Amino acid sequence: MKQIFHEIILRTKGPGLYDFTDQTLDFLNSNKMLNGILNINILHTSASLIIQENADPDVLYDLNNFFKKLVPMDNKLYKHTTEGKDDMPAHIKSALTNSHLTLSIKDGKTILGTWQGLYLFEHRLENQTRRVSHHLMGE
Amino acid sequence: MKQIFHEIILRTKGPGLYDFTDQTLDFLNSNKMLNGILNINILHTSASLIIQENADPDVLYDLNNFFKKLVPMDNKLYKHTTEGKDDMPAHIKSALTNSHLTLSIKDGKTILGTWQGLYLFEHRLENQTRRVSHHLMGE
């Protein structure tokens, strides 16, 4: 059994979805794993991970907009306000989506649908540097 | 280490929860894996996967109904409307639930609670053919 660890750094500029599929595929292609599991974890609780459609950018806009309305940036709604009006909504949006994605690798390729892309979902207003752990385990 | 890949095809007829626990158990029983991980991924972004109560069908009705009200099929709310009024809500509902489930296998059996079943959560109105990848890794 082989195990390989790698960290991808993503720089975000405000709320929205950031496609990191290519970085993940680059990591996969540089390691000759035939079959196995790729476990991806975000090391933060105010940004999250999702698999979404990679065809129409409007889908990404609508997704971000839905979460913006569902979890308002309104200090009156929360007790935890010391880190800014966007911090508590960011934690809630993270809880509603995912902190990790687990993909299967078969014949050297990720098992993903034609229209599936990997996204970091940023929920904070300020620029951020986000760490996304990649862990490949297989043969 | 052994790895086995399998794809389950589910035909859906409108929004709601479709139990595929039996198909997953059939796949497990036909392969003599003692201990390991079963990684299940849906290859679409307008349907999702959840583990839910398998006792009372009203639970499945209420779940679907809650998501229907939370994410309205109303074109005025979205920019991405070219694929029908149900498409963008389908992407959002998928983001709110799961694109994959990772189960543990011990002594040849999935570690699941007594009342836990595996469901595909269909979010589109038209009939669909859904691909659900199964990847067994262990010994």
Place this chain on the structure above:
Amino acid sequence: MKQIFHEIILRTKGPGLYDFTDQTLDFLNSNKMLNGILNINILHTSASLIIQENADPDVLYDLNNFFKKLVPMDNKLYKHTTEGKDDMPAHIKSALTNSHLTLSIKDGKTILGTWQGLYLFEHRLENQTRRVSHHLMGE
């Protein structure tokens, strides 16, 4: 390849987030796994698992409060009411969060961010005994 199974029992007293990070780390430390996957599954459908900030308790309060308002305990909204006004909301809140967490282990340590803790999210009103399966697989 080594595989180790363990079950953590958590006793909950009403809705809210219960930190079980220490119990998980105790399990890890008592087993000398260098690199691998830790798959954590909750064996219930009316409580769930999330990774969240472990610094400010107000975050935990606000999270619970958000879900309380999003999924009201109001029997008029649901068909499944025989198990109490809190049961159907508990299933919905579970569907909106996670039934499992998959962590990566590197050099004997979980890959988690500085502020990330592991929480059981209880959604029922009465005291409960919750089973959380831990499955370690690696070398």
